[in-house]
Amino acid sequence: MLEKKAAELGFAAIGIARADAAPLTAERLRRWIADGCHGDMIWMEDTAERRGSPRALWPEVRSVISLGMSYAPAADPLALAARPDVGRISVYAQGADYHDVVKKALKALARWLVEEAGCELKVFVDTAPVMEKPLAEAAGLGWQGKHTNLVSRRDGSWLFLGAVYTTLDLGEELTADGPHRVHCGSCTACLDACPTGAFPAPFRLDARRCISYLTIEHKGPIPHEFREAIGNRIYGCDDCLAVCPWNRFADTARAHRAFLPRAELTVPSLKGLLELDDATFRQVFAGSPIKRIGRGRMVRNAAIAAGNSGRPDLLPAVERLRDDEDPVVAEAAAWAADRLRTASASA
Template identity: 60%
Template sequence: MAGGRAGVAELRGPRLLNKAVKLSGADLKAALAREARTLGFDCIGVTDPEAIAPAGKHFYEFLEAGAHGDMDWLAASPERRTDPRGLWPGVRSVIMLGVNYGPDENPLHILEKRSCGAISAYAQGDDYHDVIKKRLKALARWLVAMSGDEVKVFVDTAAVMEKPLAQAAGLGWQGKHTNLVSREFGSWLFLGAIYTASDLPRDEADDDHCGSCRACQDICPTAAFPAPYQLDARRCISYLTIENKGPIPHEFRKAIGNRIYGCDDCLAVCPWNKFAQEGRETKLAARAELRAPELSQLARLDDGAFRALFAKSPVKRIGRDRFIRNVLIAIGNSGDALLAHEAERLLDDASALVRGAAVWALSQLVEREKFKSLAAGAMGAEADFSVREEWRRA
């Protein structure tokens, strides 16, 4: 799962001041690819703005089924997503770029460390939006200087269907988990796009190489894939722990385990990942403190400490309260009775979202009689209806 709501960088430039020859066509594309590699991109391809028309049909079906959940920004002006010209009528070519962020260890291993929190691999380092956008802007400035044509830059922050465009540009294919899969980098590619008014030679679209494999579907803890190539975001742990602003639905709490931000299961199990380690950029390396943070320490984060720990991290965008909600679900799933006091301490938190999750975590860790005693003392003083319901249900 990935998503964004706003933001586009638009670049214009002089028409080749002090340049005697203007590159065009195949020569411009070849030079562009060389410059992209120099800037840290691992792959590049070009496609036609009309290339993703078939993907638009599937996107509308996704919306009509309500599978996008509360991500209303996906349903806003869908015509701008399904046709790049709806976002910018002047686009003549779409340049798709990828950066490999393949982790240096199996993300599934931390799921066995129940007293630690599992943060999705892409969020263990600096925010990829910032890292990739800097590279995109640098490449776009180069392209403007070489072509004199207008460009626009996107990285998961506007109405762009990156994955269908990336497949059309030959970077990979959309796998059965709906994410892009590359024969070179597996399921670990950050994507960025440059829309340009330049007319560049197109690359051939990649073919589907999933075959009969269904590993990504079978491993999903919450059965978020109703069929191959279909995702119900409402059941996806990435959606539940990141986009979902309310309590985690009860039916998914046990399945979430110790995943406190996102979920890598369907990506990590992809057999194409064996090719994903080459060319990994050090700027996207994980921070040591985010590889396997202890739940006991995370549960004690106030707003200031949360912001400090996750400075420059995409995790910061969900805010302290939603994050602590996730930590408490993981505490409840830890089986570690020593963590019960962390949940009990948060029964008095200022956030009703946190208090409700603390109730559930306690109900999983303490003996029934103690829990009933805590409930008797807390329910009378609890002003929030949703938290009282957590007590009653537990």
């Protein structure tokens, strides 16, 4: 019944685990933070104790229902790598904001479960201090690959995760095979694909070197050592996910329609992005997860992509940003202008 209801609400995957099913999570998180791999994401450090286990967040929880919603792309996520005139936006952000879509479905499932079983529960997406990937692995949805993201045999690397914590003891409904086995074998495709060397070892990510972190979470100037490697990526990076061989089995027909790409976000013009003011930014990215980074970070990213483009026709738009009121944007524009002038002189 639970699986059927979840499918009706748009979830492609569901599994159940006991609240204590991922006992190594807290220690692994502690070591990761101690090494500084979380970068500027101070909230990871501030919430580490509650994040380490479900019962640290809510002592009454007995079972965790882990759910996945597919956003498997029909197009090749790497197709725009050779298009210097456009920006590349991560697949997950080209449609509706997954926080809203997943949270709405989780709440609907929760209401149904309360009516059916009369329990207490809480629902979470990734804005809450929840380690959803280890829990999803424990519930049998997939395994954390060498790139640290969840990999599913049915949905590849393309699942948005959510969790329902409940006081119900769902032991009799636990996933038959228990925690999912790791099926990466000797493959290192995801590690080899990373442009900035963000994986110091398999199953370990240093966010400070990750393009997704640098273009989304990082608020200041992007370190110069990573700028050329960013290429034309302006929001996130799909490289380590896109090359995973398990994506051959991902059925795009299982993707939730809310995550179909919006036309204006699939091939965005760098020139148009460089000209964004705050009002236009909010208009263009309304209903998208991109809206949370604000105009400044987006234009900063576009300026770096322009600097990597080798296209002198972008120089006027970049030059206008050298006096931007946001000093981070102005600095990125100055760097990009110097690069474009050098490229023009060499040509």
